[in-house]
Amino acid sequence: MTTVLKALLQQRHLQTVAAFNREYDRVAEKIDRDLVGYGPKRAQFYRWLSGDISGHPYPDHCRILQMMFPDWTIAELFEQYSGSPDDLRRTKQPVSRPISGEPELAGIEAVFSNRLEFLRAMPPQELLKTAQTIDMAGLSLNMLCQQYSDSEILRLLENGSVIRCLFLDPNGNSIRSREIEEGHPAGLLVNLTDTNIRTLERVRKRIASDARGSLQIRTYDQPIRFNITIIDSTVCVMQPYLPLVRGVESPTFVARKSEESGILEIFTEVFESMWLGAKERVPG
Structure with a gap:
């Protein structure tokens, strides 16, 4: 089994724990320096990739993941996914909107x-x-x-x-x-x-x-x-x-x-x- 998170990391070539934690620390440096060095351990990281977890990661991890993948919710990141990373990329392309119709309210x-x-x-x-x-x-x-x-x-x-x-x-x-x-x-x-x-x-x-x-x-x-x-x-x-x-x-x-x-x-x-x-x- 694999998760959306694993496919997204494969797109960025961050699917190893060492590569992921380097990116984790880079993001943590921007939002909260106290989180630098506190990325997931190896066993925990590979449970994330397989989806073998109950609930969501701790809030600090969720903050980092949300900054890494702003177009995805935490729940979406840990959904099961069986396609290829390239297919996943295409599913999240912006949807074109007609000029006429209801105005875009930006959320x-x-x-x-x-x-x-x-x-x-x-x-x-x-x-x-x-x-x-x-x-x-x-x-x-x-x-x-x-x-x-x-x-x-x-x-x-x-x-x-x-x-x-x-x-x-x-x-x-x-x-x-x-x-x-x-x-x-x-x-x-x-x-x-x-x-x-x-x-x-x-x-x-x-x-x-x-x-x-x-x-x-x-x-x-x-x-x-x-x-x-x-x-x-x-x-x-x-x-x-x-x-x-x-x-x-x-x-x-x-x-x-x-x-x-x-x-x-x-x-x-x-x-x-x-x-x-x-x-x-x-x-x-």
Whole structure:
């Protein structure tokens, strides 16, 4: 038996464990240097190729695989496949679309006029409850820190979720510029963001030593443009930060991974770029 993953690796001449792990480390260097050197061992790798596994690999492995093969879901990678690698390549060629007909929406599946409408339609408790990877970037990340309880975050981590949180630096200049733009008293957004970061740091200290998941926190100091949440590399929630308007009042867009690259892939690249340039909050 063989998997789609094996055929794709054969296309790239990466079907040996040594060649695969070199590519694994190259991708890990881009998204999370802590994962360099933690590719699959020989026995594990060849189980991946044969499909002799129960469930999906650990979340960190899934993150690397998703970056290696952005046109495929994790579930698709581990499906059984009996054709040739060349045939597989042809099955994933972009589908040509007629000029007339419905417009291409680039994966957008829902639009809400503000964040409150989004939260009513897609509560975080439902959106995140089975997530294996959660990537968030924005200002104070209230959707996780204010809408999700400490115990729910711990449950995610104990079940193997990897959560990456990227806050606007409460000690930076950009957050003070945003306070002025939104018309807040000095220190309001600074204090809220600092409180949310400390809340997650408190949760991180409670993670059991044998928990499979991880909670990573970083900060950045740049003009704020979007609030981004990416779940399992398949769903992206994004909001623009508009002039003179609080984030909660901005339109909210939900995109889902589709056969063709679209909004989700664009914002995944934005997040990864921001994450690489951000400053890590080391556990105290």
